[in-house]
Amino acid sequence: SDGSVRGSQRYGYEGRDFISFELGSKNFVAADDAAEITRRRWEDENEAEGWENYLKHVCPEWLQKYVEYG
Secondary structure, three states: OOOOOOOEEEEEEOOEEEEEEEOOOOEEEEOOHHHHHHHHHHHHOOHHHHHHHHHHHHHHHHHHHHHHHO
């Protein structure tokens, strides 16, 4: 492995896709018009920075910890 991190965070509502965060593009993707409101709000509040940190640092650390537990 080259140590790079790829991933996304996805949210659903009532069994349907709602919104996702794509790490590569650092963008939120709204699944429909209702999710567009959330996308705009999260972009205005700079939520992408927090999700980027989580997906690049926190998540891999926890994943490695649990893999070591076997």
